[in-house]
Amino acid sequence: MVTNRCITIKGTRDGLTLFMDDTCAFNDLLKELESVLSMNYIAENEQPIRIRVELGNRYITGEQEEKLKEMFANQQNFTVDQIVSNVILKQTALEWKDDTAIKLHNKIIRSGQELNIVGDLLLIGDVNPGGKVVATGNIYILGHLRGIAHAGSDGNKSSIIAASYMSPTQLRIANVMSRSPDEGDGGMMECGFVDRDSEQIIMDRISTLARTRSDLSVFERRIMNG
């Protein structure tokens, strides 16, 4: 019988939470986990237990995470829900910051030109017909949008596109696409976003954003979303 020095187990409504001590060596942790797991005496037919692993202030690499998951996977009765750590790599933090920062560009995107941005784009200038702006986050244009704008290019459907004058050839948000009507002029101070029910891009006045997307200005929004 090994005394549990590194792992504390707590039962919650959703399953088990394993608190891993963050001062011991990772190998010791694995050894202990192995012995803990081997002690299980759950009947075969029971529903799998959901596991949440709390690592505390320990950083683990992807490889180590795989190892952890593997150990649980060997035991049929556990499914790992989440592995949570308080710390992230500096690099990851910078990526997050980059991802949520607003990039300011002051130029005209002309026909045949394409501007690709990680994070939010604030463009002071026009996007002319045949020009294209792409951002992984939101797109704000202080100018005339006549070309193509693609927000949330890596799949974030909650991104929006706003422009002082909106008469685009196409709007794309994540993988949703819409083209402008063949007739009619654009509108002043409009924005486009994906309607949650119909999965289509709809246009509205910018002023309504404060109500519908109050989380736009929250820096942590994507960190919270993982």
Added chain:
Amino acid sequence: MGEAIVITSGKGGVGKTTTTANLGTSLALLEKKVCLIDTDIGLRNLDVVMGLENRIIYDIIDVVEKRCKVSQALVKDKRFDCLYLLPAAQTSDKNALTPEGMIEIITELKAEYDYILIDCPAGIEQGFKNAVAGADKALVVTTPEKSSVRDADRIIGLLEQEDIDPPNLIINRIRNHMMKSGDMLDIDEIMQILSIDLIGIVADDDEVIKATNHGEPIAFQPNTKASISYRNISRRILGESVPLQSLDQKVTFIDKLKKVFGRN
């Protein structure tokens, strides 16, 4: 030390060659020493528009390949002593002309001439790159049509990446009645999209076609609308500030009478 100005448009048929010929002529009228260079290898027309076709002996490719000196290839205009043309080659290999070759020729010409106008071929390929290579300034020609404005926009984007001054715009072939009725893009709309400085507008004028077919640039004629436009642009190139000419027809007494009787 002279200044090299490239005249370009992206789209074909908007009037690059006509503009080059007329600006050359009107600059010569203002007693500047001007050299025109045709860089449209294989499809040269500047010599035809200038009426100098029969005087060509050597061409620009001969210069690049050192078969002759630049001064030997230059054709003197039949009307002015201060206007010369360096013709394009009609038959040689297109690839013989390179940006380096152009820069070399233009540097040599700059020592001698006040203005060097480069007629650029349509398109954005090698020919465009050659024409732009040695230029200090660029004039973009467009017509009030969507397709032509789109191509001008593309060209301006490419010019912004080059090491030259921000380009100026010439709007060519303006038909005033169509602009007024809204069937043609109007000047404001074009300026809004392209957002570069306007250096001149030229009305659509049958006289231009007539003059071109005679091999005599219209700028030579004293008072057609188009010739005044071209001469105004030249003065603006020299740095004078000349107001844009009004496109409206002068309303004559008979027109007024017709209006009164409801026949217009």
